[in-house]
Amino acid sequence: MPTAGILVIGNEILSGKVVDTNSPYLCRELRALGVDVERVLVIPDDVPLIAREVAAMSKAFDYVFTSGGIGPTHDDLTMQGIARAFQVPIERSESIANRLTRAIGSELNESQLKMAEVPRGAQLVDVGDLWFPVVIVENVSIFPGIPELLRKKFESIRQRFKGVPILLKRVYVKRRESEIAESLNDLLGEFPELMLGSYPKIGEEAFHVLLTLESRDAGYLQDALDALLARLPEGSVHKVE
Amino acid sequence: MPTAGILVIGNEILSGKVVDTNSPYLCRELRALGVDVERVLVIPDDVPLIAREVAAMSKAFDYVFTSGGIGPTHDDLTMQGIARAFQVPIERSESIANRLTRAIGSELNESQLKMAEVPRGAQLVDVGDLWFPVVIVENVSIFPGIPELLRKKFESIRQRFKGVPILLKRVYVKRRESEIAESLNDLLGEFPELMLGSYPKIGEEAFHVLLTLESRDAGYLQDALDALLARLPEGSVHKVE
Structure with missing residues (x-):
C-alpha cells in the first residue's frame, strides 16, 4: 500500500499565528484514497x-506533499529547498513565465517572475481555471499554503495517488476506556491485522469512548466487528456506524 | 532564547480521523511565553x-512536549517509547498507583494500573484538581492527547518555560503580495533581525495581505514598523494593530 509524508513549511504555523488546516485535509483525502500518511512535519x-527533510521524506515514502513557501516574497524558499534536496539547479520555466505574462501583462515585476523559478526537471501539471500549474519534482508534489488553492490543486491530481481504500466502522461505547481495554487487547490477539483505535471523549453525554475499526478487507472487518460486539459488556454499545 | 519541539503521537491524526488541536495550542502559548517552536512532528x-524522535528532539531543543499515546489501551505506547529514548526501564510508580487506588478504589484493574508505569527517574508534577500528575522525563513534558486535559496540564506548568516574550505588530495591506514584495525585501535589508511574515488572504474584502512584524526589542520593532509604513505605497494600508 502506498505511503506518504506531508511537509508543512512556514514560520507562521510554528509561531501560532496561523493554524495549519492543510495537513488535516490531506490526511483525510489520502486516507480516503487508500494512502497511508506516515508522517506530518512542520518546519x-x-x-x-x-532540503534535508524533503530528501529524507522522498526516500522514505512513496509520495511527499509540501504545503507553503511558494510565492513572491523573501520567506518563500520551498523551491530552493527542493532543488537542493535533489541536487538540481533552480531555473526559470518559460512556460510559467509566459503564463505570468499573459495573466499580469506589462506590469509583471521581478518578484512575480520569481514564481516562475522551479527546480530543473520539474513536471508541470495544469489545473483547470488556475493559471499557475502544480509543480511536481520526482515524487514530491508542491502545493501553496493558501488552503483554497491547495485544495483545488490536490483535487486536480488526486487520481494519481489511488491505493486500495480503507474501510471504517465506528463503535460508540458507554463505558470508560479502562473498563474495555482488556477486551480490546483480546480482540487484537484474535485479529492482528485489524487497525483499531480507541478515543476517549470528555463532555459527551451519550458515550465515553469512540472505537474505530479499519481494514482494507470487508469480510475481515465485519468478522472483527462481530467479535468486538460479542466481547463488549451487554448494553454498553451506544451505536455502530 | 529557548527552543522547543512538539511531538504528536497518534495514528488517529495521520489517518485524518481526529484533527490535532494540541500543537496549534502549544505553538500559540509557547510563542506568548517567548519560546521558539522549531518543529512539530506527527508520528x-x-x-x-x-524512541528515535524523542531522543533526537531532546538533543536538538531546550524543551520537548509530547501529546497523545498515554492511557490504558493497546495503542498507548508513549511511555515505552520515551523510556527507550533515554535508555531507562519502565517501572510502576507507587505514587501514581496510590492515586489510582484512591480515585478508582477496589475496581482498579490491570489496564488502569498500566497508567502508573513511567520511565525510571521521571519527575511527577501535581496538577490542581487532576488526580494524574504531569510526567516529565529529562526535558520532555508528557501530555495526554485529550485537549481539555493537555491544556489543564500545560497551564499548571507553563511558568517553567518562560523566555523573553516576542512582540508583534500586524499590518493589513490593500495590495497584492507581488506588488509589495520588493518593499519587504528592502525592509529586511535595513532590519535584518526583524521577523517578518507575509500572508496573502483570499476572500477578504478589506485587505489582500497580512504582514506580521515581530521582535523581542520594542524600539527595534517600532523603528521597523515606521520604516515599513514609509515604504508602502500611499493609501495601501488598511489598518495596523
Whole structure:
C-alpha cells in the first residue's frame, strides 16, 4: 500500500499565528484514497532544513506533499529547498513565465517572475481555471499554503495517488476506556491485522469512548466487528456506524 | 532564547480521523511565553519511532512536549517509547498507583494500573484538581492527547518555560503580495533581525495581505514598523494593530 509524508513549511504555523488546516485535509483525502500518511512535519522557512527533510521524506515514502513557501516574497524558499534536496539547479520555466505574462501583462515585476523559478526537471501539471500549474519534482508534489488553492490543486491530481481504500466502522461505547481495554487487547490477539483505535471523549453525554475499526478487507472487518460486539459488556454499545 | 519541539503521537491524526488541536495550542502559548517552536512532528503509535524522535528532539531543543499515546489501551505506547529514548526501564510508580487506588478504589484493574508505569527517574508534577500528575522525563513534558486535559496540564506548568516574550505588530495591506514584495525585501535589508511574515488572504474584502512584524526589542520593532509604513505605497494600508 502506498505511503506518504506531508511537509508543512512556514514560520507562521510554528509561531501560532496561523493554524495549519492543510495537513488535516490531506490526511483525510489520502486516507480516503487508500494512502497511508506516515508522517506530518512542520518546519521553518529555511533552505538547508527544507532540503534535508524533503530528501529524507522522498526516500522514505512513496509520495511527499509540501504545503507553503511558494510565492513572491523573501520567506518563500520551498523551491530552493527542493532543488537542493535533489541536487538540481533552480531555473526559470518559460512556460510559467509566459503564463505570468499573459495573466499580469506589462506590469509583471521581478518578484512575480520569481514564481516562475522551479527546480530543473520539474513536471508541470495544469489545473483547470488556475493559471499557475502544480509543480511536481520526482515524487514530491508542491502545493501553496493558501488552503483554497491547495485544495483545488490536490483535487486536480488526486487520481494519481489511488491505493486500495480503507474501510471504517465506528463503535460508540458507554463505558470508560479502562473498563474495555482488556477486551480490546483480546480482540487484537484474535485479529492482528485489524487497525483499531480507541478515543476517549470528555463532555459527551451519550458515550465515553469512540472505537474505530479499519481494514482494507470487508469480510475481515465485519468478522472483527462481530467479535468486538460479542466481547463488549451487554448494553454498553451506544451505536455502530 | 529557548527552543522547543512538539511531538504528536497518534495514528488517529495521520489517518485524518481526529484533527490535532494540541500543537496549534502549544505553538500559540509557547510563542506568548517567548519560546521558539522549531518543529512539530506527527508520528504513528510505534515504540522504536517514538524512541528515535524523542531522543533526537531532546538533543536538538531546550524543551520537548509530547501529546497523545498515554492511557490504558493497546495503542498507548508513549511511555515505552520515551523510556527507550533515554535508555531507562519502565517501572510502576507507587505514587501514581496510590492515586489510582484512591480515585478508582477496589475496581482498579490491570489496564488502569498500566497508567502508573513511567520511565525510571521521571519527575511527577501535581496538577490542581487532576488526580494524574504531569510526567516529565529529562526535558520532555508528557501530555495526554485529550485537549481539555493537555491544556489543564500545560497551564499548571507553563511558568517553567518562560523566555523573553516576542512582540508583534500586524499590518493589513490593500495590495497584492507581488506588488509589495520588493518593499519587504528592502525592509529586511535595513532590519535584518526583524521577523517578518507575509500572508496573502483570499476572500477578504478589506485587505489582500497580512504582514506580521515581530521582535523581542520594542524600539527595534517600532523603528521597523515606521520604516515599513514609509515604504508602502500611499493609501495601501488598511489598518495596523
